[in-house]
Amino acid sequence: MVLSINSATRESGGFLTVSGQLKNTGSAAFVNTTAWRGNELTASGTSVAGVSLTDKVGKKRYYVLRDTDGRCLCTTGVSTIEAGQTVPFFAQFPAPPAAASEVEFNLPTFATATIKISG
Secondary structure, X not given: OEEEEEEEEEEOOOEEEEEEEEEOOOOOOEXXXXXXXXXXXXXXXOEOOOOEEEEOXXXXXXXXXXXXXXXXXXXXXXXXXXXXXXXXXXXXXXXOOOOOOEEEEEOOOOOOEEEEOEO
């Protein structure tokens, strides 16, 4: 699996939306997506609810937002990614302070990546 981040954009209202894609570069279907949902937001079903952002300068971790029913404001329904298939994803977070220009992106089973914030 290859994870690509396309953008991390500040939105009005104090939100930060991260979007990108997950691509299965293997020769078989990928079905090990359960770890991506994390342990807290299981009401979201198969999802990327386990994603978090870390502001190392501000020493704060940000978790994906939820709606009033406790479901993540993120991509859901990701249970199988067929060989060669690319699946778009997004996750929305509370925005770090305006002075924060980058954060660490953490999705279980992937290496941590530093991403730049725009907007």
